[in-house]
Amino acid sequence: MSELTLTLIKFGFLAVLWIFVLSAVSVIRTDIFGTRVPTRPVAKAAKAGKTPTPATPKKKAPKKRGLRGRPSVLQIVEGPNAGQSVPLGDEPLLLGRGTDAAIRLNDDYVSTRHARFASNGEQWFVEDLGSTNGTYIGSQRITSPVPVPIGTQVRLGKTIVELRK
């Protein structure tokens, strides 16, 4: 075996050894930094997780508008009584199927005394009165009085109402 061949084998072996070490390092490198998170699907997923209904994005924009001025009417947006509206005063407003309601909602899924809108002089609140099917803002079932800015849709049964200027 010639000297040259043995030297070549020596260098060849060291080269193979180091190539192995370096490729192991490169696998670790991609292992550490390689789980690149695509931003688009994640943002989408996060959004979907937080706000499953499309109603909420609508809510956000009018919220800013609602900071200026006070609402003057309660408008029924959807449901059997769509189109009807009640002017807002200082008095609390009762919604339901009962006869003492400000608007008699002709909705089978609304309780007799379903929810009440009330004002503290600055802001309007909605309060559920122990209805069977609940009162929702977005996908959130409300359990205590919640402030309602202008344009926020509040759902009772199949009826959706909102405050307007």
Place this chain on the structure above:
Amino acid sequence: MSDTSPLAPRKRRGAELVLTLMAVVIGVFGYIAVGLGTTGAIPTDTYRLIGGLILAAVGAHLAVRRFAPYADPVLLPLVLCLNGLGLAMIHRLDMGRQAINPDRAAFATGQVIWTFVGIIAFTAVLVLVRDHRRLQGFTYTFGLVAIGLLLLPLIPGIGQEINGARIWIRLGPFSFQPGEAAKVCLAIFFAGYLVVKRDVLALAGKRLLGIDLPRGRDLGPILLGWLISVGILVFQRDLGSSLLFFGLFVVVLFVATERPGWLVVGALLFAVGAWFGYTAFGHVRVRFEAWLDPFSNPDQNGQIISALFGLAHGGVLGRGWGLGSPELTPFSFSDFILASLGEELGLTGLMAVLLIYGLVVERGLRIALTCRDGFGKLLGIGLTMSFAIQVFIVAGGVTRLIPLTGLTAPFLAQGGSSIVMNWAIIALLLRISDQTRRPAPKTSRVDADDQTQVVKL
């Protein structure tokens, strides 16, 4: 959430297979180069070795693929590479030593068999330990088993004293070093014990000189651990193991309690133990002298001097496989295999080997870092640090950085119990890694319905 989730971890089993085959190539290349260097011809039984190594490597890879699909992809190839290098080197030393004296024992065949046993043990651990957290239930069992294993060599019938250290047991034709198995058992015991007691150790107790001292009753088992390691030193004359167990213990304690004071306490206790060993035992003094000034007594310190000459002979690029004379050093195939590799592969090759050890330790620590449960974390740290301390003690001893103590370089050195238990350690690490990187199981999430949930009255 789903299979298409962008955060689903990559298994990277393909990368593992490629690296595994590269590791096999390194082992086979080394074997062929030994043949060319010593006899000038490719050994005729090369194909057998190739077949065997590929069988072992692919077997281990398939075991990981089947039983731990999310495990770390580089650990297995790294240790396979070390194992292959060790086999080639032991074979080369067999040839060199038998050229001096044909009566000398050959170790390579036995080592190949032990490697296969090790890979079987590796697979068995992967199959049997499906969840490392199960081991926590056997904390004290493992502690007792470890003490039992450490005491075994002291039993007159089966214990055996070789080269002044009483650390072997002999059962029929097999001799075994129970200390290696005890290491794994102790790592499990420390992890299981400290994960429960760490808050008590860290928070209850007095503060003295800036160190939070724990209460006596919590300290008891720790002092027991120290006493055991000193006991090994006294009764078995095994400096390396006692240093390893004690170092492992202090590190796991430090990680568990997050109190740097333990390192100070550990260093002080170690200093006391070392001073005690130095004054009480002649062989410890011999080791110290060989470390500080080997050339003052060349007859007594011939081994380390020979190893140093070998390393110097190797230089930067080494002599080449089969072209140096590492066989002149006593125990060149076990304790001094790093010096043998340094002579034949040079600094360049030895650095690659140390880097591979470093990568194994890095992966182990990464596994411990990313592990979600405390027990797995401490177990990962314990196993990894026992590996790291062992490599440090061996490499430091051979290169005269620290006094020489008898420990084997993991996966490289000749020794059946060492190689089998190290394969088991790697299997445990891969098991923890698999648990850690596995995506969370699918749970059906109850979404709030978009529509009002309607109940008609």
